[in-house]
Amino acid sequence: MRKTRTDAPSEEEPAPDKNFVASLEKGLAVLTCFGRQHSRLNVSEVARLTLSTPASARRSLLTLRALGYLDSDGKRFWLLPKALLVAHAYLASRPEPSVAQPLLDALSERTRESASLALLQDDDAIIIARSTARRSLSTGLGIGSRLPAYCAALGRVLLASLPPEEAERRIRAMPRPRLSPRTVTDAAEVLAIVARCRREGYASNDGELELGVRSMAVPVRDRAQQVVAAMSIAVRTERMTLVEFREAFLPALQKASASLSARLYPG
Structure with a gap:
């Protein structure tokens, strides 16, 4: 839940950073609230999605429109191509996406399934590189997609890389809606799954995001063996059982992850 700002900081909260630009924070929140399910939004919808007031949302929307990031018909707003410059700046300036892409392509070609690389962002895993196989999944994932x-x-996998106390705090605090009849939402059960991932070195998902789709992920580590990303592969449930999926693709996924680690952190 968003904290309410006060005129003076309480004893429990530190004094606000004088260098922090709150208006920039609000503008970025507005820019990133658009998505596949929210492609055209009005002021009230943006206010709800960003947990801001309608007046604040309107000012941000109009400013982003004036800067060329949004367009509007007077009622609803939508993104313009200029918004891609924000994502491109990250993709062009960081080594992980470009180094991972050929490895994901090779993994996808070898398995004929889709492969992804992701980082932890708040309560989500955000995809920063992806290769889509001929067998496309109906989830329509792409670079920038967020998965709970x-x-x-x-x-x-990314939650398992956190200290156990932090992982537990984050899991208990995050919304855990039931996305399919198979979604595990109970905090204790999620914690047990994350703990097992920490022990076994991989995690799986069996129809929890989308019925008919199984996925499996492994960590990508740096030279100090710290987890810096996660790599996954997904398969249709009718193609193979979860056990067959693990036996067939886990070694290839682990090999691709190790190759990425070696290329990102040579020596």
């Missing part, structure tokens, strides 16, 4: 960490294989 509590039930996505990628997210479970």
Whole structure:
């Protein structure tokens, strides 16, 4: 839940950072609230999604429109291509996406399934590189897609990389809606799955995000063996059982992850 700002900081909260630009925070929140399910939004919808007031949402929307990031018909707003510059700046300046892409392509070609690389962002695993196989999944995932960490294989790997106390705090605090009849939402059960991932070195998902789709993920580590990302592969349930999926693709997934680690952190 968003904290209410006060005129003076309480004893429990530190004094606000004088260098922090709150208006920039609000503008970025508005820019990133658009998505596949929210492609065209009005002021009230943006206010609800960003937990801001309608007046604040309106000012941000109009400013982003004036800057060329949004367009509007007077009632609803939508993103313009200029918004891609924000994502491109990250993709162009960080080594992980470009180094991972050929490895994901090779893994996808070898298995004929889709492969992804993701980082932990708040309560989600955000995809920063992806290769889509001929057998496309109906989820329509792409670079920048966010998957809820509590039930996505990628997210479970990333949560398992956190100190256990922090992982538990985050899991208990995050929303855990039931996305399918198979979604595990109970905090204790999610914690047990994350603990098992921490022990076994991989995580799986069996129809929890989307019925008919199984996924499996492994960590990508740096030279100090710290987890820096997670790599996954997904398969249709009718193609193979979860056991067959693990036996057929886990070694290839682990090999691709190790190759990425070696290329990102040579020597």
